[in-house]
Amino acid sequence: MSGKRQLITLRRIVKNGLVNFIRNLSLAIAAVAIMVVTLTIVLFSVVINDTFNHTINQITSKIDVSVYLNDNVTKAQGEKLVSELKQLPAVASVSYLSKDQVLKNYLQQNASNKQLILAVQEAGNPLPATIIIKPANLNNLSQIKSFLSKPSVTALQSDPPSYSGQQKEAIDRITHATNLLQRIGFFAVIIFAVVSVLIIFNTIQMAIFNRRDEIHIMRLLGAGTGYIRGPFIVESITYGMLAALISILIINSAFQASSSTLQASSLGLLDIGYASHFFTSHFWFLLLMQLGLGIVIGAVSSMIATRRYLKFKTR
Amino acid sequence: MILLDRVSKTYSKGGKPSLDRISLHVDPNEFVILVGASGAGKTTLMRLLTREERQTSGKIIIGGIDFDKLKDKEIPLLRRKIGVVFQDFKLLPNKTIFENVSFALEMVGMSSHEIRNTVPKVLDIVNLKGKENSMPMELSGGERQRVAIARAIVRQPKILIADEPTGNLDPKHAWDVIKILEKINRYGTTVLLTTHNQEIVNRLKRRVVTIKDGKILSDRANASYKI
Numbered sequence: 015m016s017g018k019r020q021l022i023t024l025r026r027i028v029k030n031g032l033v034n035f036i037r038n039l040s041l042a043i044a045a046v047a048i049m050v051v052t053l054t055i056v057l058f059s060v061v062i063n064d065t066f067n068h069t070i071n072q073i074t075s076k077i078d079v080s081v082y083l084n085d086n087v088t089k090a091q092g093e094k095l096v097s098e099l100k101q102l103p104a105v106a107s108v109s110y111l112s113k114d115q116v117l118k119n120y121l122q123q124n125a126s127n128k129q130l131i132l133a134v135q136e137a138g139n140p141l142p143a144t145i146i147i148k149p150a151n152l153n154n155l156s157q158i159k160s161f162l163s164k165p166s167v168t169a170l171q172s173d174p175p176s177y178s179g180q181q182k183e184a185i186d187r188i189t190h191a192t193n194l195l196q197r198i199g200f201f202a203v204i205i206f207a208v209v210s211v212l213i214i215f216n217t218i219q220m221a222i223f224n225r226r227d228e229i230h231i232m233r234l235l236g237a238g239t240g241y242i243r244g245p246f247i248v249e250s251i252t253y254g255m256l257a258a259l260i261s262i263l264i265i266n267s268a269f270q271a272s273s274s275t276l277q278a279s280s281l282g283l284l285d286i287g288y289a290s291h292f293f294t295s296h297f298w299f300l301l302l303m304q305l306g307l308g309i310v311i312g313a314v315s316s317m318i319a320t321r322r323y324l325k326f327k328t329r
Numbered sequence: 330m331i332l333l334d335r336v337s338k339t340y341s342k343g344g345k346p347s348l349d350r351i352s353l354h355v356d357p358n359e360f361v362i363l364v365g366a367s368g369a370g371k372t373t374l375m376r377l378l379t380r381e382e383r384q385t386s387g388k389i390i391i392g393g394i395d396f397d398k399l400k401d402k403e404i405p406l407l408r409r410k411i412g413v414v415f416q417d418f419k420l421l422p423n424k425t426i427f428e429n430v431s432f433a434l435e436m437v438g439m440s441s442h443e444i445r446n447t448v449p450k451v452l453d454i455v456n457l458k459g460k461e462n463s464m465p466m467e468l469s470g471g472e473r474q475r476v477a478i479a480r481a482i483v484r485q486p487k488i489l490i491a492d493e494p495t496g497n498l499d500p501k502h503a504w505d506v507i508k509i510l511e512k513i514n515r516y517g518t519t520v521l522l523t524t525h526n527q528e529i530v531n532r533l534k535r536r537v538v539t540i541k542d543g544k545i546l547s548d549r550a551n552a553s554y555k556i
Contacts, residue, residue: 016438018438018440019437019438019439020438022438022439022440022441023436023438026435026438227421228421230419231419231421232432232436233408234379234381234408234413234415234419235408235409235413235432235433235436235480236404236405236406236407236408236409236436236437237405237436238402238405238436239402239405241436
């Protein structure tokens with residue numbers, strides 16, 4: 015068969031598939047509906063996953079170790095300590111805040127509390143100069159701890175360092191919960207994907223059954239297997255593509271509804287503002303991902319169905 | 330064009346063969362009538378020729394295609410070389426007459442333009458001009474059978490197999506169908522016709538092969554009906 019004829023045949027296969035899709039619409043609705051559910055869960059999981067990761071990163075980036083220096087520590091001593099800390103592998107970054115800077119920050123943070131400000135000013139800046147250490151890895155603070163508890167270093171400190179220890183526990187719990195959610199999402203996706211494949215499989219099987227006379231005649235007239243199978247595969251790929259578009263629409267309108275009705279942009283851990291931003295900024299990627307997934311689910315299930323029921327048999 | 334060498338077909342193991350060592354040679358452009366009572370094995374033979382069934386033993390060669398070497402995926406290619414007319418027409422009920430014929434051309438990748446040119450010509454040959462947009466239900470039995478013939482010949486096959494094409498028709502319509510088959514044969518197509526209509530056989534005066542109990546009883550040129 016020449017290339018031109020193959021092209022004509024391919025066009026006919028696609029056309030016949032689309033015509034069958036429209037004729038089979040009542041049958042197709044179930045297949046599309048279940049696929050919409052599957053793809054919506056997938057899309058939701060992807061967006062939520064990224065949002066959780068973002069939230070955890072944000073919280074963890076706020077964790078640091080504060081070292082409070084004695085008032086008699088000279089600037090040179092302070093700078094030496096900073097450069098020593100910077101050499102530790104467990105340290106991501108170090109910043110030095112002088113007494114004046116600490117006071118300024120404190121006054122800014124408590125600008126509304128006039129009495130507190132007055133009290134602090136009367137006392138003549140009781141706040142210590144502070145070194146703020148950002149650890150490279152939250153789970154590995156021991157190196158920093160042991161460095162800070164060396165006698166030569168403790169001598170410079172006015173108070174024991176603060177480790178934001180309780181925050182870490184909370185973060186661990188959050189991470190644990192999100193891991194669990196991710197796992198549940200993963201299994202939900204798998205289960206619904208399998209159910210979609212089965213339902214599409216059934217739909218195509220039914221379509222084959224409805225058209226068995228036609229298929230038989232086509233066979234007798236010498237239609238190739240691809241020519242008979244093709245339209246069924248096109249039909250179920252259409253289910254997948256339609257379901258992908260609907261799932262994108264659902265998530266999109268969900269974000270729009272939530273951003274217009276919810277005053278707060280965040281529901282507990284779920285930062286809807288960020289999720290919505292992630293969705294819009296990755297829109298094309300997500301759309302392609304959904305279409306790809308829909309096409310794969312549709313193609314795979316119809317290929318199995320047609321393989322089983324359109325096999326060439328001669329006795 | 331058609332060569333059968335000691336072809337047998339047995340459906341159940343150890344059972345009585347439906348066809349028993351049939352040997353038949355049909356030349357290009359011949360018109361052969363296959364006669365025999367119901368159950369004689371005519372339809373089995375037809376089904377072997379279109380590879381709906383596989384012979385149990387023996388050799389079949391059609392148009393240079395050796396069935397022993399034919400792979401399953403090559404069966405469509407064989408069927409495109411043979412035009413088949415079925416006793417029960419096998420038209421698609423929800424397609425128009427034009428679509429019923431054009432669909433044989435669509436599956437081989439003919440362009441829509443060519444199809445629009447070819448189909449009316451073929452419908453003209455079978456005297457169905459003007460019925461393009463009718464549905465099969467609206468036609469008489471004879472007309473439907475002519476649609477089936479149009480579909481079988483539209484790809485200009487070298488061989489036309491007609492299995493009891495007149496079986497469901499009254500004598501007038503039956504004769505119309507036979508005249509069309511003769512016309513197609515004159516254009517250069519080998520025709521293999523099965524029938525048990527005595528009158529048709531006698532009027533045609535062609536080569537007649539008689540089958541009884543799965544065996545060839547007689548094979549005579551210019552013959553008349555005799556079982």
